[in-house]
Amino acid sequence: MAAQDLNIPSAPEIAGASHLHSGKVRDLYELPDGHLLMVASDRISAFDYVLDTEIPDKGEILTRMSLWWFDQLSGLVSNHIVSTEVPDLVRGRAVVCERLEMYPVECVARGYLTGTGLIDYRTYGEVCGIPLPAGLQDGSRLPEPIFTPATKAALGEHDQNVDYETVAEQVGDDAAAELRMLTLAVYGKAEAIARERGILLADTKLEFGRRADWTTVLADEVLTPDSSRFWPADQWQPGRSQPSYDKQIVRDWLLSPESGWDRASGEAPPSLPDEVVDRTRSRYIEAYELLTGETW
Numbered sequence: 001m002a003a004q005d006l007n008i009p010s011a012p013e014i015a016g017a018s019h020l021h022s023g024k025v026r027d028l029y030e031l032p033d034g035h036l037l038m039v040a041s042d043r044i045s046a047f048d049y050v051l052d053t054e055i056p057d058k059g060e061i062l063t064r065m066s067l068w069w070f071d072q073l074s075g076l077v078s079n080h081i082v083s084t085e086v087p088d089l090v091r092g093r094a095v096v097c098e099r100l101e102m103y104p105v106e107c108v109a110r111g112y113l114t115g116t117g118l119i120d121y122r123t124y125g126e127v128c129g130i131p132l133p134a135g136l137q138d139g140s141r142l143p144e145p146i147f148t149p150a151t152k153a154a155l156g157e158h159d160q161n162v163d164y165e166t167v168a169e170q171v172g173d174d175a176a177a178e179l180r181m182l183t184l185a186v187y188g189k190a191e192a193i194a195r196e197r198g199i200l201l202a203d204t205k206l207e208f209g210r211r212a213d214w215t216t217v218l219a220d221e222v223l224t225p226d227s228s229r230f231w232p233a234d235q236w237q238p239g240r241s242q243p244s245y246d247k248q249i250v251r252d253w254l255l256s257p258e259s260g261w262d263r264a265s266g267e268a269p270p271s272l273p274d275e276v277v278d279r280t281r282s283r284y285i286e287a288y289e290l291l292t293g294e295t296w
Helices: 058-072 115-124 164-171 173-196 248-254 274-292
Strands: 018-022 026-030 036-040 081-083 094-097 105-112 141-147 199-210 216-219 228-232
Touching: 036 058, 058 094, 058 173, 058 274, 105 164, 105 173, 141 173, 164 173, 173 199, 173 216, 199 274, 248 274
Parallel strands: none
Antiparallel strands: 018 026, 026 036, 036 094, 081 094, 105 141, 105 199, 199 216, 199 228
């Protein structure tokens, strides 16, 4: 599916930067010194469409949250951040980062069963080749966190869950072992930090690249509501869909009779009403403030 089919707008021109690529939320540019400028927009996507309506401050919230998490994880793994000194046009929502050779793997860690993991479990009794105990429900805490990688799909298509052996075939045994180790280490530390603040980290998706010297580096965004499932700990109740700090408000409205949207029609979703925008923005801010302890 092409960018225009996904409703991705043209990236803004930034003096001294060459546009390379736009995803559903981020725009990527090359700087004269070879570093990359990664810009988080206020766009929000749902069901593989970028909506016409933006969520005010979302890009800055995601950027600030990622920077906070990179700092928390600095003793665990290197990251791609070079500088936060960026052009005024994108100040607060962009970072300068290293150019890396990215691993073609979405590195997912799960501590709780939900989403595609739950679908696989109900079908096969396992997730990504990892057998799980019988009787688990939506939202059940797993006996221990598991590494459940996925292949990176083309823009507009769904990532596909794969087993560890597939990752090893793609990147080699040593790299696969390191990616699994780092993914579970990052999840373990982040899960403990979040739980101290009254939030459960159900799962998270990480991306890694490598430098010319083969050092593995944590890249892209990290542990934001767009890449992770955060649940209020005091509302956790296995056996049902959990309240979450993410865009579930948007998904729920789009699927409601109020939106009038038929997901099977092939037509783009409608614009969001102000009330849904406000509630979604508030949810992102709440997650940011609870996790970081900082006031927005």
